[in-house]
Amino acid sequence: MVQRFFKWLLVVVFFVGLCQLDLEKLPVIQRGEKLSRAEQIYQITASKQAYVLEVPLYNQMDDPALYNGCEVTSLAMLLSYSGYPANKNELAAQIAKVPMTNRDGTKGDPREGFVGSIEGSSRGLGVYLPPIKKLAEKYVVSDKLQTLASLEDEAVENLIMTGHPIWVITTTDYAPPRTSENWQTKNGQVHVTYSMHSVVITGFDDENFYVNDPYGYKNRPVERTLLKSSVSAMGNQIMYINR
Numbered sequence: 124m125v126q127r128f129f130k131w132l133l134v135v136v137f138f139v140g141l142c143q144l145d146l147e148k149l150p151v152i153q154r155g156e157k158l159s160r161a162e163q164i165y166q167i168t169a170s171k172q173a174y175v176l177e178v179p180l181y182n183q184m185d186d187p188a189l190y191n192g193c194e195v196t197s198l199a200m201l202l203s204y205s206g207y208p209a210n211k212n213e214l215a216a217q218i219a220k221v222p223m224t225n226r227d228g229t230k231g232d233p234r235e236g237f238v239g240s241i242e243g244s245s246r247g248l249g250v251y252l253p254p255i256k257k258l259a260e261k262y263v264v265s266d267k268l269q270t271l272a273s274l275e276d277e278a279v280e281n282l283i284m285t286g287h288p289i290w291v292i293t294t295t296d297y298a299p300p301r302t303s304e305n306w307q308t309k310n311g312q313v314h315v316t317y318s319m320h321s322v323v324i325t326g327f328d329d330e331n332f333y334v335n336d337p338y339g340y341k342n343r344p345v346e347r348t349l350l351k352s353s354v355s356a357m358g359n360q361i362m363y364i365n366r
Contacts (some may be wrong), residue, residue: 174280175326175333178204178288180341181211189215190243194250194292194321196337198259201290201323205364207262211337215241217261219254223247225309232308233315249319252292252360263364271361274351280327282363288335289324292360297322297334297345299356319357324350 181203183189183196195214202209219236223246231238236254239247252270259268271278274291282289294300300316326333331344354361 173326173328173333174283175342176204176283176286176288178323178325178335180335180339181337182339183211183337184339185211187212188243189241191237191239191247191249192241193337194237194255195241195258197290197321197323197335198255200335200337201288201362201364202259202262204288205263205366207364209262214258218250218258227309229309230306230313232306232310232313234313235308235310248315248317249321251358252362255290256362259362259364267365269363269365271359271363273359274324274332274354274361276347279324279332283324283326286366287363290321290362291324291350291354292319292321292357293350293353294318294357295320295338297350297353299353314358316357 178200181196181199183192189196189211192211192215195218196211199209199211199214218241220241221231221233221236221238223231223239225231231248233249233251234253237247237250239245241247256268256270271289279289294316295318300318302318303314303316306313306315320336322334322336324332325335325342327347328344330347332347332350333342333344334350335341336343
């Protein structure tokens with residue numbers, strides 16, 4: 124008798140939870156050809172419904188490790204999901220490279236190539252969007268490589284819901300950098316931080332963006348405002364592949 128009572132109680136609680144869902148606020152997704160590779164994750168709660176793309180996770184520390192290679196590892200995830208097989212070390216070998224310090228005393232420019240050692244055998248910084256985009260053009264027709272001016276909520280949601288993960292430059296803790304430097308390069312001054320990092324946005328819910336982090340975290344939830352603030356601080360370096 125007691126077991127039957129608890130079974131009925133669980134049923135009542137389940138249906139009450141469903142009734143509390145604000146159906147008008149839930150996004151409506153049509154299953155079209157662009158969504159054929161999208162995974163919809165429904166969480167039966169009163170507040171959350173997450174949409175997450177099944178983007179492969181690659182770890183930059185997997186042997187042979189790229190200790191400073193987050194940008195090319197994230198690019199490998201983006202390319203592979205979009206149907207252009209690539210691995211992190213293949214991309215690392217092809218990315219343009221510049222020294223940490225030039226002979227004239229100026230610093231390497233991350234807008235021109237990867238600064239320093241990507242493998243971690245010596246000091247390294249990272250690389251900005253222009254060389255990454257140029258590298259991606261070896262795999263994808265350039266017209267398909269698109270950028271965003273900023274991480275606007277509606278734009279991110281529309282891209283995810285139509286099967287487009289997003290490559291971004293952020294920081295290791297997804298917050299605006301606490302320390303930074305102004306480097307004098309042969310192309311002029313550039314703002315840099317050693318906490319720079321790159322991830323792929325794979326999904327969203329009401330409060331978070333989900334990211335594949337090349338440090339080994341798949342579909343990691345990050346508060347929207349936090350990620351947007353760090354991406355903005357890093358110059359809104361954002362790219363996706365228009366399929």
